Amino acid sequence: MLHRRQALVDRLPDPHLAAGQADVRVGQRRRVSRNVGCVEGRQELLGHRHRAGYGALVVEHGTTLATRPRAWQGGDVTTLPAAGLHADALVVDTHVHGPRFVPQPFRSLYRLVNRRTMPADLGFDVLAASGVDVVVGTAVGDPVVTRWYGRDAWHAVLTQIDQLVAEIMSVGGSVALDVAAVRAAHTTGRPSLVLGLEGADAIGSDLDRLDELHRLGVRTIIPVHLGDNPIGTTSLPWQRYVGPLPVRRSRRLGLSSFGRSFVERANRLGIIVDVSHADPTTTMAIVEASTAPVMASHSGARACDDFARYVTDEEARAIAGTGGVIGLWPYFHRGRGVRSLDTLLGHARHLVDLVGARHLCIGTDMNGVPGLMDGYRGEADLSVITEGLLRIGLAEADVRAILGESFLRVLEAVTGHE
Structure with a gap:
């Protein structure tokens, strides 16, 4: 340590x-x-x-x-509260991707288009030195990614899951199925991977594929990603990230009857439903349908910035009402998102005042975004957020909750056991 x-x-x-x-x-x-x-x-x-x-x-x-x-002259690092707390806390990044989730040459082309803003691709070898103990590593089942695999969407997801498992194993870590596994790995200094899926398009109309994903270790699923699907509707289609492109909505906004069955099956299996990317109508319907805590792993407060990807106060209260969590997200690109640490801390302060620190977490979207806020380039800078949370007056227990304990509480509640 x-x-x-x-x-x-x-x-x-x-x-x-x-x-x-x-x-x-x-x-x-x-x-x-x-x-x-x-x-x-x-x-x-x-x-x-x-x-x-x-x-x-x-x-x-x-x-x-x-x-x-x-200047610090060495000795006990607990003389630096942020560094000591970050090192001692159990730190969870609730939303990351592996460095290879978009296959070549398409990843390189995407980087070329965003060369001025896109951070470096990071492997899981950065986790230990960055003080990150657990990542929720997500495969993407949305056609925005799966189309580049040259195979059907389901096999594209299975390939990405294999990549994530190989990545965590390569650094001496393991896949965690529940909180007990996370804490056991933490005591030995090994990182953990909680598997997730972003965009459930790949399951098609076959709910039995949820059972298969659970068997493979998946414990969180974002039903809707960058496009509407049979489950629900998105808050921001991929075309709107690119620019003012026309978007044809294929269905009425909100959660479908199939989507309600999806939520029920996920609850029964012990899979967290993550409403990041869902529009407000879909989000509120998921919250109503769910009998387990719901999360928004990487988001922000729409009261602070009217960005469609953020949750309204009504959504935030509803998510917290399930016992769930909302993730602070250091995304910034083309004028949207949090420009600086101070902006992120404004979102944190608002959400803490609204629902409490026990309903916040941090999801950085490592490897998944074309731009990040000023002063943040990856997991190595996560301790800067820890320092900022202390700086705005949060108690140590609240900061520990945001860094990881809040998410672990949700994981325990949903999987049904410590």
Whole structure:
């Protein structure tokens, strides 16, 4: 554990926060203004900063709270609350993809189109040094990906599952079927993979394929991805990501009768239904139909930004009402998403105030997006989010919940056992 903590400290932009970020503490607990809401660029809310000598004097409402100490000289990394907490917590990224989920040469072509913004493809070998203990690794069953495999969609999904399993095994990790397996792996310092599927198009009209996916280890499914399907309708078709292209909706918005049967079967099997990408009508119908917690693994607050991929306050309360979780998502591309850490923290503050930290998680969409927020390029920067959550005044227990414990609570509730 000690070498892991040292690696995390080395990866922080500055052991005592980067320029312009104040370390405001009373004892070991940070305090900042809680009047954050959905505001971007909260330097004004955090007070005026003045540089002098070796540290930064922090003044809030005319009162000196703390001075930033001199550069860290080694020793116990728990003197750095964010690094120590991130290293000690059980950290779960609730939505990632493997580095090969889009086959070549199509992956390279996609990268060429987005060459100015697209982050590097990352393998699971980055997890340990980044302090990430568990990833929900998702295959994609939507035609936006499966068409490039040259085979039917079902076999494209099976190929991706094989890739994900091989990737976690290559770094000494294992596939976790429940929370007990996650915690057992964590005690030995090994990463875990919880298998997921994004876009259930590949099951067609055959619900027995849900049983097959469960047998293979899949524990989370996003029914609807970038296009409408027989289950439900999407919040943002792929054409709208590309530009103002025409979109022909193939059916009435919302969850179909087949979709309700899908939710019932997933509940019975112990598979989490993930409403990321579903439109509000579909989301609310899934919440109503589900007898188990529902999640939105990578999303945001629509009250902060009217982006169709984010959940409304009504949806957020409904998801939380099932016992579920909503994932903070560091996506930014073509002016949509969270531009900076401060923007992401605004979403976090709003959702914490609305539903509580026990209903939040973090889903980064590693390898799955053409752009990310400023200052975040991959799992190695996840500790920056940890620092930010502390900076906006969240208690350590709340930060631990967001980092992983909230998702594990949902996984335990849905799979039916620890």
